[in-house]
Amino acid sequence: MSNYKFILSGGGTGGHIYPAIAIANELKHRFPDAEFLFVGAEDRMEMEKVPQAGYKIEGLWISGIQRKLTLKNLMFPFKLISSIWKAKKIIKSFKPDVAIGTGGYASGPLLKAAAGKGISCVLQEQNSFPGITNKWLAKEVRKIFVAYDNLERFFPADKIEKTGNPVRQDLLEIADKKEAGIKFFNLDENRKTLFVMGGSLGARRINQLVEKELNFFKENNVQLIWQCGKLYYEEYKKYESDLVKVNAFINDMKLAYAAADIIISRAGAISVSELAIVGKPTIFIPSPNVSEDHQTKNAMAVVNKDAAVLLRENELDEKFENEFLTLWNSEEKREMLGSNFKKLALPNATKDIVDAIEKLLKKAA
Incomplete structure (x- = not known):
């Protein structure tokens, strides 16, 4: 039947x-x-x-x-x-x-x-x-x-x-898509790339952080795919440049994941599961405004396996630059986090x- x-x-x-x-x-x-x-x-x-x-x-x-x-x-x-x-x-x-x-x-x-x-x-x-x-x-x-x-x-x-x-099943085959991702977002293949995502609508606190740190990123030779969300695009599109690619929404996420060397993300359950399949070093900034603070708990489940970095919103001003540079400058740490994260994928x-x-x-x- x-x-x-x-x-x-x-x-x-x-x-x-x-x-x-x-x-x-x-x-x-x-x-x-x-x-x-x-x-x-x-x-x-x-x-x-x-x-x-x-x-x-x-x-x-x-x-x-x-x-x-x-x-x-x-x-x-x-x-x-x-x-x-x-x-x-x-x-x-x-x-x-x-x-x-x-x-x-x-x-x-x-x-x-x-x-x-x-x-x-x-x-x-x-x-x-x-x-x-x-x-x-x-x-x-x-x-x-x-x-x-x-x-x-x-x-x-x-x-x-x-x-x-x-x-999404198309995330299983991103290993050979890096070149296509770099080309799609019009990035420089000789620089490392940070991908910041805050969900389809955007995440205000993450966007404020990125805006504040744009000079810091520039000084450290960081190029950026910035998914700021539909609610915030009008506010942030003025920062579009050779090094900063501002997007309201990204339809082809596999190319953004493929292009990224480091990812900054909220810790919603589906994002965490996708990121495990992608297996890239990730800094989680959980939303504190969700029921039972479940994003922090989702992130902690990964961090406790040495598979990601967690920064709370109230720590960003104090800790972000140090934590980011530690990861950005250490290929060994990036590989360790990415590899451990991929082991958690289902x-x-x-x-x-x-x-x-x-x-x-x-x-x-």
Whole structure:
């Protein structure tokens, strides 16, 4: 049988959406006649990104709990009840064989409703410190696919399978793309390159750091690919020069990774997984403004294996130049970090997750 029905939910951020789409794509490749339905949170980015990837999506009236007392918090119980009721209707109508959650607000009500109907449910947890939704759902699901060790503190050990995070497969072949990357960004092949990325929208504090250090980079013969993000491009495009390539967004990330000798990045789960596959020396500057400070925890999981450098936002003025030069001037340290980081890569995550889902389907048959 290949006309299975799969229901997937993950959203709020790209870190939840893209793994769900990657899993759906692999399932579609194996089961071309299967039906797919995504469920997201109304007004969140999944309502745009999922249809762009070619899948149908339905929205629930759901949002997270704010940290302080707000009108949104007072509305939360009503939103949750409404979402569970709608999720039950969707499950009853669609009749999925498997429900897959990748985190985010909407996956809570959806997987709760699916589990209540006896449908096989699985979770994919991207971070080293799980979000509230996945912790809440852990008892309801058959399998929990993780990317980090020691998650039995949060989930039942017998349900955990360490697969890694689904990432873009084109990153597996960047070793011979350095020349193409240098050419694409119009860089000097005789200089080393720093690639700074702050996500598709950008990271204010990282951009402020780069702006402040432009003279320092110039003095040290650093050429720079600077992905400043869509929100900040107008502010920073004036710095474009022979040594500084300013980009709002980079569509062909493999060429930027290939051109780079050192990378500066946030520590979102998907970025960390991609960077492990790339295996380049990386300085993580985690965002302190995310729930449970999970970016710092993601970065620490790598740093503790001698595979990256961590700088907190409040240390940048004091420590950045020293830490950067130590890495920039030591080929030995760069090679050690890159090599250790690559050892942490789990490039077959999507395939391994779908293998496990296929086993569940066979058991149920």
